[in-house]
Amino acid sequence: MDMDCTREELPATGTVVPPLPDGTRLLHIGPHKTGTTAVQGALFAAKEEMARHGVDFPAHSRHPIEAVLAACARPAMMGDTAPTEHHWQRLLDQVRATGRRSSVLSSEFFADAEEETAIARIVEQLGGTGRVHVLVTLRPLARVMPSQWQQYVQNGLRMDYEQWLEHMLRRPPYDEPTPSFWRRHRHDRLVERWVGATGPDRVTVVVVDDRDRDALMRTFEALLGLPGGLLRPVPETANRSLTLAETEMLRNLNKEFRGNGLPEELYSRLVRHGAIAHMKNSCSPTPQDVKIRTPQWALEAAAGIGAEAAGRIGGMGVRVLGDLGRLSRVPESGGPAGEPRLAPEVAAQALFGVLATVAATNATGRADGTGKGRSVHRTSSKELVKVLGHRCLKRLGLR
Numbered sequence: 001m002d003m004d005c006t007r008e009e010l011p012a013t014g015t016v017v018p019p020l021p022d023g024t025r026l027l028h029i030g031p032h033k034t035g036t037t038a039v040q041g042a043l044f045a046a047k048e049e050m051a052r053h054g055v056d057f058p059a060h061s062r063h064p065i066e067a068v069l070a071a072c073a074r075p076a077m078m079g080d081t082a083p084t085e086h087h088w089q090r091l092l093d094q095v096r097a098t099g100r101r102s103s104v105l106s107s108e109f110f111a112d113a114e115e116e117t118a119i120a121r122i123v124e125q126l127g128g129t130g131r132v133h134v135l136v137t138l139r140p141l142a143r144v145m146p147s148q149w150q151q152y153v154q155n156g157l158r159m160d161y162e163q164w165l166e167h168m169l170r171r172p173p174y175d176e177p178t179p180s181f182w183r184r185h186r187h188d189r190l191v192e193r194w195v196g197a198t199g200p201d202r203v204t205v206v207v208v209d210d211r212d213r214d215a216l217m218r219t220f221e222a223l224l225g226l227p228g229g230l231l232r233p234v235p236e237t238a239n240r241s242l243t244l245a246e247t248e249m250l251r252n253l254n255k256e257f258r259g260n261g262l263p264e265e266l267y268s269r270l271v272r273h274g275a276i277a278h279m280k281n282s283c284s285p286t287p288q289d290v291k292i293r294t295p296q297w298a299l300e301a302a303a304g305i306g307a308e309a310a311g312r313i314g315g316m317g318v319r320v321l322g323d324l325g326r327l328s329r330v331p332e333s334g335g336p337a338g339e340p341r342l343a344p345e346v347a348a349q350a351l352f353g354v355l356a357t358v359a360a361t362n363a364t365g366r367a368d369g370t371g372k373g374r375s376v377h378r379t380s381s382k383e384l385v386k387v388l389g390h391r392c393l394k395r396l397g398l399r
Contacts (some may be wrong), residue, residue: 010399017321019225022054023100026223027133029194030108031148031184034170034208035138035216037063040106055224056103060096063107067091071122072194073126078156079268092125104224120164130220134194134203135223138187140327141302143210146251148185150247152178154276156267158254163352165298186305187327200317207322219321240280243289245340249347250276269352278353283346290340298334303330 020026021212030036040062043050046055059067067090068085095103103127123132124150149157149164154176157164168174170240174182184190190354195203206219217231250271294302305330316323 005049017219017222019101020133020223022102022225023131024094024102024133025098025127025133026102026104026124026135027110028104028106028131028135028137028220029110030106030110030137031187031190031191032108032151034108036106036108036137038189038233039137039216039220042231043106043220045106045234046231048211049230050104050224051228052104055226055232056098056101057105058103059091059105059310060094064091068107068109069112071125072109072119073115073118074109074112077268077272079264079266079272092357095126102224104220106223108184111190112180113193114183114193115259116193118209119193120378125196128397129202132202133199133223134198136187136191136194136203136205136207137216138205138327139210140184140331142294142299142304142331143184145298145302146294147241148181153247153254154242154257154272155174156254156264158251160248161292164166165294169298169301171309173301176238186309188309188381191313191318195316195318196369203316203317203318205313205318205320205324207320207324209322209326233267240285241292242276242280243285243340244292245290245342246279246346247348248340248343249350269358272356275350275353278356279346279350282349283343283351290338293333299333301331327328349374 020358027035027040043057044059044062051055056237064087066081066083066087068083068088070085070088076082095105110122113122115271123129123134145165145168146161149161152164157177159167164178167176168178168181187208191203191205193295204223206215206216218228219229221228222225235312253271253380257271310324313320
């Protein structure tokens with residue numbers, strides 16, 4: 001396999017990665033399930049300290065998702081706020097306000113930009129090829145597929161894992177029921193689209209090594225010229241994946257939800273920002289929880305696609321940090337999955353998340369954390385019980 005590229009090890013191995021030039025606007029495009037949420041949380045938490053070192057984080061939230069979706073001409077997640085050009089223009093104003101200083105933006109939804117004209121427009125509006133440097137983070141497909149499937153279930157998917165794998169890997173043209181999957185995770189084509197807008201010298205590809213969870217943070221620090229250890233994971237933004245039992249519970253709920261024709265806005269409020277958020281933040285997986293296991297045939301198919309992608313990326317002339325060979329390795333399947341069983345306390349937390357969302361809807365009528373106050377998953381159960389009781393008594397006309 002011809003790897004005609006600049007290949008370097010990640011900072012954790014001791015090799016120094018030179019910082020990007022002063023004034024660079026580093027654009028991290030994901031894709032999904034490559035550590036993006038952890039990176040965004042760390043950048044947002046450290047924005048004031050980064051600014052003291054000459055690097056700005058020009059967004060008022062950890063992840064300006066509406067702005068990025070608008071820029072990429074993509075719809076919102078099921079039931080969420082519809083993205084508009086106003087969202088994108090507001091983010092552009094924040095970027096332009098950084099002037100000649102270095103800055104960093106991170107959103108995995110930039111990977112959803114499909115049209116070359118849309119990508120070229122994004123790059124030009126962010127300062128053009130003289131300022132923008134694109135960072136792509138990659139993990140092997142075998143690691144991505146189970147995480148991405150359960151994420152699709154969190155957005156309403158009703159298909160089980162093996163059926164979904166059949167559609168993604170064995171049923172051309174491989175675009176149903178989740179057309180965004182290969183737009184994001186045919187990694188060679190993703191890199192190629194952005195290279196077409198910036199040139200290969202303005203793109204860095206990082207192959208994430210799951211054995212060293214700090215390496216990705218150190219890579220961002222090195223590229224941005226920040227002191228080592230400045231970026232640290234934020235527990236609240238860990239965004240853990242669901243277990244198989246949790247995902248199956250949600251998948252069956254999706255069937256009932258869709259089958260009864262309930263409005264999507266209700267799903268966003270009560271399920272995604274209520275039940276799921278509270279359950280994920282209140283219950284941690286245990287060694288007894290059954291993991292989502294990928295069958296051997298799918299692991300081998302994914303490794304073949306990864307090998308092809310690695311070969312093409314290696315010939316594009318982009319800088320690669322890490323080992324592209326990781327994308328083509330076939331991991332052990334781990335044997336057959338056990339019977340998923342949902343612990344009663346997990347089911348209780350999911351149900352409580354729904355009840356608490358109804359009770360804690362803030363003055364703006366929003367329960368997704370975009371209005372005043374805290375979102376449900378950031379509020380303790382004790383506080384939520386007080387709010388819930390107060391609202392119920394108020395509805396009954398009691399004090």
